[in-house]
Amino acid sequence: xxxxxxxxxxxxxxxxxxxxxxxxxxxxxxxxxxxxxxxxxxxxxxxxxxxxxxxxxxxxxxxxxxxxxxxxxxxxxxxxxxxxxxxxxxxxxxxxxxxxxxxxxxxxxxxxxxxxxxxxxxxxxxxxxxxxxxxxxxxxxxxxxxxxxxxxxxxxxxxxxxxxxxxxxxxxxxxxxxxxxxxxxxxxxxxxxxxxxxxxxxxxxxxxxxxxxxxxxxxxxxxxx
Numbered sequence: 001x002x003x004x005x006x007x008x009x010x011x012x013x014x015x016x017x018x019x020x021x022x023x024x025x026x027x028x029x030x031x032x033x034x035x036x037x038x039x040x041x042x043x044x045x046x047x048x049x050x051x052x053x054x055x056x057x058x059x060x061x062x063x064x065x066x067x068x069x070x071x072x073x074x075x076x077x078x079x080x081x082x083x084x085x086x087x088x089x090x091x092x093x094x095x096x097x098x099x100x101x102x103x104x105x106x107x108x109x110x111x112x113x114x115x116x117x118x119x120x121x122x123x124x125x126x127x128x129x130x131x132x133x134x135x136x137x138x139x140x141x142x143x144x145x146x147x148x149x150x151x152x153x154x155x156x157x158x159x160x161x162x163x164x165x166x167x168x169x170x171x172x173x174x175x176x177x178x179x180x181x182x183x184x185x186x187x188x189x190x191x192x193x194x195x196x197x198x199x200x201x202x203x204x205x206x207x208x209x210x211x212x213x214x215x216x217x218x219x220x221x222x223x224x225x
Contacts, residue, residue: 060101064092068108076112103130107140119147138168142177149184158184175201175208179217186221195221 066086070079082088087095089109096102110126113119126144131137145160161181168174178201185194195218202214 056096057099057101060092060096060099063087063096064089064101064105067092067105071108071112074115076116079112080109104136107131107136110140111143114143114147117150119150122147134167135173138164138173138177141167142173142180145177145180145184149180149187152187154184154188158188171205171208175205175210178205179210182217182221186224189224191221191224195225 063086067079067082067088070076070083070088078088080088080090082091089105089112092105093102093109106125106129110122110124110129113125114122123144126140126147129137129140131140141160142164145157145164148154148157148160158181161177161184165174165177165181168177178197182194182197182201185191185197198214198217198221201208202211202218205211
């Protein structure tokens with residue numbers, strides 16, 4: 001590189017730096033304002049988490065245990081609506097939105113409605129559940145499949161049973177929901193898919209309870225082909 005090229009590059013760099021400095025000087029007030037706004041947003045977020053959301057989480061959890069007890073006892077109406085001054089799951093969701101308790105209440109509420117035979121309400125609540133707990137999340141998916149089965153919406157039922165089996169990834173729940181998937185296929189007269197699903201249970205989960213009776217199911221589906 002020639003001396004002229006070097007000098008030209010240095011001058012260009014100094015010019016760029018000068019322009020940057022000029023930009024900062026001319027927009028100093030705006031940059032300070034933006035920086036202050038970012039800091040304020042961070043402080044507001046942490047204040048929201050610590051001073052508002054955290055106490056609500058505690059209150060919601062303390063309020064919900066009675067509804068959970070009713071749910072465990074299969075007293076579905078009391079679990080849903082509450083009793084004797086204690087809120088049910090409907091009120092927990094309404095009054096404590098954005099809390100972990102309200103999110104879990106969607107699951108409890110969905111199962112309660114499923115057991116009451118109110119399948120649309122069951123689906124609405126179960127599909128609103130957004131949890132990371134493996135077992136609860138799997139049951140929410142599978143129970144949604146149950147509700148769609150009761151409504152004879154077999155396409156959606158199959159979708160949710162597949163999701164439940166895939167998410168479970170264990171020898172207890174996966175074959176359980178795969179069996180339900182096979183039965184849905186049979187209800188749709190898709191006996192090829194039913195037979196294939198039953199064969200997966202037998203080959204991939206041979207020690208499961210469901211696998212012990214799969215020969216009968218496979219034979220039945222194969223006979224209809």
